[in-house]
Amino acid sequence: AQRVTQPEKLLSVFKGAPVELKCNYSYSGSPELFWYVQYSRQRLQLLLRHISRESIKGFTADLNKGETSFHLKKPFAQEEDSAMYYCALSGGGGSTLGRLYFGRGTQLTVWP
Amino acid sequence: SQTIHQWPATLVQPVGSPLSLECTVEGTSNPNLYWYRQAAGRGLQLLFYSVGIGQISSEVPQNLSASRPQDRQFILSSKKLLLSDSGFYLCAWRGLSAASSGNTIYFGEGSWLTVV
Numbered sequence: 001a002q003r004v005t006q007p008e009k010l011l012s013v014f015k016g017a018p019v020e021l022k023c024n025y026s027y028s029g030s031p032e033l034f035w036y037v038q039y040s041r042q043r044l045q046l047l048l049r050h051i052s053r054e055s056i057k058g059f060t061a062d063l064n065k066g067e068t069s070f071h072l073k074k075p076f077a078q079e080e081d082s083a084m085y086y087c088a089l090s091g092g093g094g095s096t097l098g099r100l101y102f103g104r105g106t107q108l109t110v111w112p
Numbered sequence: 113s114q115t116i117h118q119w120p121a122t123l124v125q126p127v128g129s130p131l132s133l134e135c136t137v138e139g140t141s142n143p144n145l146y147w148y149r150q151a152a153g154r155g156l157q158l159l160f161y162s163v164g165i166g167q168i169s170s171e172v173p174q175n176l177s178a179s180r181p182q183d184r185q186f187i188l189s190s191k192k193l194l195l196s197d198s199g200f201y202l203c204a205w206r207g208l209s210a211a212s213s214g215n216t217i218y219f220g221e222g223s224w225l226t227v228v
Contacts, residue, residue, distance in 0.1 A: 006155075034216075044156075044202060044219040086156060099146070099171075100217050104155035 002027050004089050006103035013077050014111050021072040021106045023061075023087030032090040033063055033070040034100065039083045047072075047085070057081070077110045084108075114139035118203040118220035125227055131176075131190040133223050135203030138184065144206035145186040146217065147178055151199040159201075162186060198227045 003026040013019045025031060035047040048056045050063040050070060061072045070087060087103040118135040125131060137143050147159045158171045160178035168178050175194050179187045186203055203220040 043221050046216055049216065099158060099161060101158065102156035
């Protein structure tokens with residue numbers, strides 16, 4: 001069965017400090033991993049996905065199949081990064097249903 | 113461009129009353145549609161998904177039901193609400209990004225339901 005674990009419910013860092021939001025997953029096939037973000041009073045939106053290997057707003061995430069992890073990283077956090085972050089897994093391999101399974105989320109607070 | 117809307121944005125309902133949350137998608141046809149619930153401290157839980165009109169699959173047993181009367185309309189309902197139904201409900205649809213064939217899902221604004 002699919003499972004996404006975000007061990008940190010809350011994470012606080014100071015502006016300019018590096019930040020890493022942890023995500024581990026459990027899936028028997030080839031997963032597709034995503035990070036979604038929800039800023040205050042805004043809708044949940046896609047931040048990045050592993051297959052694109054992109055950097056969005058300074059964030060990157062590398063899929064480590066050996067460690068079954070997909071940690072989200074940013075070298076220098078900004079106050080506007082404060083938000084709820086969700087790691088999500090899709091039963092990839094071209095699943096026609098595209099169901100996403102989410103972790104419980106990590107609330108990131110960046111202090112000035 | 114595609115858009116998704118859901119309403120009402122907030123709702124306070126007494127225990128035992130019925131519920132109807134609506135979601136519509138514009139700018140696409142035959143989308144996959146989803147209802148998620150975000151309960152406090154429990155993250156996002158997939159409740160229902162639909163691949164076409166009248167086709168509904170339930171992920172977890174519960175006091176809720178879903179219907180898809182039209183291609184781009186998805187409705188979440190309950191005949192009698194429970195206190196435990198309180199939460200933030202999100203409608204979503206699946207799209208294909210231009211950059212890849214990944215299963216990107218786009219979310220509506222959400223509906224806050226408080227059962228009292």
